[in-house]
Amino acid sequence: MSEDQQPLTEDRHAPASAPPDTTPPLLTAEGLHVAFPGRQGAPTARAVDGVDLDIRPGEIIALVGESGCGKTTLARSLLGLVRPTAGRVSFGGKPLDYSSRALKAYRGRVQLVLQDPSGSLNPRHTVYDAVAEGLRIHGYAGDERAAVAGALSRAGLRPPERFFLSYPHELSGGQRQRVVIAGALVLEPELIVADEPVASLDASVRGEILALLLRLRAELGLSALVVTHDLGLAWNIADRVAVMYLGRIVETGAVEQVLSAPQHPYTQALLSVLPEAPGDPVVLTGEPPDPSRVPTGCRFHVRCQILASGEAERAGIASACRNEDPAVLGGGSGEQVACHWARAKVPG
Template identity: 80%
Template sequence: MSTRPPVLSAEELRVVFPGRRGAPSARAVDGVDLAIGAGEIVALVGESGCGKSTLARALLGLVEPTSGVVSFGGRPLSYGTRALKEYRRRVQLVLQDPSGSLNPRHTVYEAVAEGLRIHGRGGDERAAVADALAQAGLRPPERFFLRYPHELSGGQRQRVVIAGALVLRPEVIIADEPVASLDASVRGEILALLLRLREELGVAALVVTHDLGLAWNIADRVAVMYLGRIVESGPVEDVLTDARHPYTRALLSVLPESAEPPAILTGEPPDPSRIPQGCRFHIRCPSLTSGEAAGAGVAERCRTEEPELLGGVACHLR
């Protein structure tokens, strides 16, 4: 957990989607505890389909949890229309694909001003839009007012999306794969922008990603998610230099700078409607197939008992 006072947190959060035509329900988020401290950047890491985006949507109030509590500033989130509107002003979303986030018929000015108009913010709209664009690195901002998305580069479009979030002066940004669709040359610029926003404005961020290398470059803490649960979490330096969960070690082993041989995980993550008994990772776990778990006397527990998240790791071996 964060050592800073949490601005946004989840406690025992569960999101279950009912199955169709009698099929089993899918446990997309299955008992997650997560806290984001004021001015802190947390990376939420895992493979596609592990529940990261569903957790992000629940934290935004876009999905009401089946059970558990989302709290903002220490107060449980209310799901009334007026309360959610105020909440979403203070907690903003930045999506992966800037082209899909921007209306091609709207100018940059209209795209950034839209949030101000929805939330009925008073004051000088033109000045607020210019300030947000400048903070997002589009200078001079007036030069971009009348441009359309197709006239911008991918990096510039992502900066417009970020400006649209910043114009409401949020306390938290939830960024879902914010650089996945960008060229490598632009990725570093957007990551540096997020770090600068934290330093200059005190904005906290949850960065949802499948890329542990990105987490290393931007995050204070990292939470690794697998099949709906957090399996390892802690300060980014601790987790990424001394990973204790076999899943985290496997993710790290495929990074280009890794000194370890790539760990090949067999098969795909199980269907969240058919989560296996015991440790939900055990059917793909290299420590179980190699005999390490048997040597430690925990192989049977791996197959039959769900490990708790203790000391930042959910693994019978640790």
């Protein structure tokens, strides 16, 4: 097992690995909304419905939530692939410019890693061509062969020349994902957005890819937004976690704080189904979220186990849960929760 394939260890959050809280954000989303008009008069789907989020240099953030909560739409809007209906995305302190030339330059600094390496790679292209594609699109004027070899090597495919003429079907799933990562690294980006980066991989390979992402952060100072429904993955890789529900971030903070002592009932429900979680799994009531029918008040209240059990009524906040929308959480690194019940428990 090579150095980049070592399993994850418990010191993944060593103080030197995460940026200090005073570091200015690399990427910022402010009041971000993305809505999609319904067909034939159907209601508008509010896929992203008010999000503030900061990502600092060298920081790994896990964006977690169940399918349909808006994670991928938020990620695509941060990449400039979906233009927000309202709000803005800023990179390096400057608002994102949606002109073709500006977006091309931006995507050289912010790269996407998709969950399915087989679908991301053209089966007719060799590994060399797959990795070199970004260089050719961006008019790279340096030594292409050296850049491709360096990217493959950093992604853990060594010696890189051995893989140049290979085709995707000749590689394992883990090797294909490393090729996808190399294709993102070849342009030397400052931030990668990884959408379910290990969801399609065998359990034996997942740890290798996560360890690779951590090593790239340590060696290159790379920032990452990792989109996932897997809280175990978030625990293993992230400095900070943002829990998303029905288009909005409902809890955020340091990963140890949020996943060890979750405050929002939705986060508690997500954690309760993990194999190692104490007690019985929380069974949510109501229908799965529908972004075209966001309820009044707290958007989670129709499925909330705290409201369903009568605990919110006893705490005197049931009416607020049904009628008062908690404010959009700030984008910073402090622990925050959009929940009337959780806030009622805080002294003072």
